[in-house]
Amino acid sequence: MKKLLKSKIKTQNRTSCSRVVDEKRKRCKCGDFLIFNGKTNYGKQRFLCRRCKTTKVAEPSISSYGMQFNKQIIQLTNEGLGIRSTARVLGIAPSTVIRKILAIADGIVPPRISNGLERIQVDEVHTFIQNKDREIYIIYSWDQELKRALSLAVGTRSKVNLRSVVNPLLSAEVVSINTDKYSGYKGVVPKKLHTTFKRRNNGIERQNLNLRIHLKRLNRRTICFSKSKEMLEAVLKIYFWCKSSKKTV
Numbered sequence: 001m002k003k004l005l006k007s008k009i010k011t012q013n014r015t016s017c018s019r020v021v022d023e024k025r026k027r028c029k030c031g032d033f034l035i036f037n038g039k040t041n042y043g044k045q046r047f048l049c050r051r052c053k054t055t056k057v058a059e060p061s062i063s064s065y066g067m068q069f070n071k072q073i074i075q076l077t078n079e080g081l082g083i084r085s086t087a088r089v090l091g092i093a094p095s096t097v098i099r100k101i102l103a104i105a106d107g108i109v110p111p112r113i114s115n116g117l118e119r120i121q122v123d124e125v126h127t128f129i130q131n132k133d134r135e136i137y138i139i140y141s142w143d144q145e146l147k148r149a150l151s152l153a154v155g156t157r158s159k160v161n162l163r164s165v166v167n168p169l170l171s172a173e174v175v176s177i178n179t180d181k182y183s184g185y186k187g188v189v190p191k192k193l194h195t196t197f198k199r200r201n202n203g204i205e206r207q208n209l210n211l212r213i214h215l216k217r218l219n220r221r222t223i224c225f226s227k228s229k230e231m232l233e234a235v236l237k238i239y240f241w242c243k244s245s246k247k248t249v
């Protein structure tokens with residue numbers, strides 16, 4: 001009896017085309033009708049617009065829109081979790097985590113560098129993108145006094161990237177910049193300010209070790225490299241300048 005009723009309801013709701021959803025249903029933003037397009041992992045009906053190819057879920061199980069997950073994403077990223085593990089812990093999609101990390105990093109402004117700082121150190125960390133064929137460097141400046149990063153660049157060790165790290169320091173009129181003996185710094189850091197003492201770089205060298213311990217993608221002997229430069233840069237920005245305990249986004 002129940003089955004009969006169900007099938008009756010089904011036939012009543014159907015329109016001429018079996019794939020087209022009933023009239024009560026909303027239309028797409030572009031104005032076209034939506035059609036059924038399989039189910040989500042949670043078993044919810046997904047719809048598709050044939051004209052603009054966008055998909056839509058009628059009532060998503062978890063609403064991961066808005067800011068509600070941002071704080072946790074920052075916290076988990078700083079604890080060294082990758083994208084997929086963050087997604088598993090929070091119960092949201094990896095693509096959502098990626099989108100949110102990029103959005104959070106986009107809104108981060110590097111700290112203002114106060115004038116006349118001493119003990120500034122600049123160094124590079126070597127890592128890879130995707131696999132060991134694609135080398136990349138993380139170049140950043142470190143304030144040993146306040147234990148914080150001041151500027152950051154991700155890419156090759158070219159003069160352009162070195163300049164993007166050093167120039168904000170120069171405009172803040174720092175007193176001295178200590179680097180390693182890499183030849184690329186010649187011409188980028190003015191001779192007056194430049195020193196290359198190994199002992200004076202120990203603060204940033206220790207910080208490099210912190211980075212390698214705290215961020216899974218920078219571990220040695222790992223296969224968990226970032227898959228894109230943008231993502232690596234975003235995660236580093238969050239790690240350096242967005243401590244979840246102090247600041248809520």
Ligand SMILES: [Zn+2]
Pocket residue numbers: 028029030031032049050051052053054
């Ligand atoms: Zn559409």
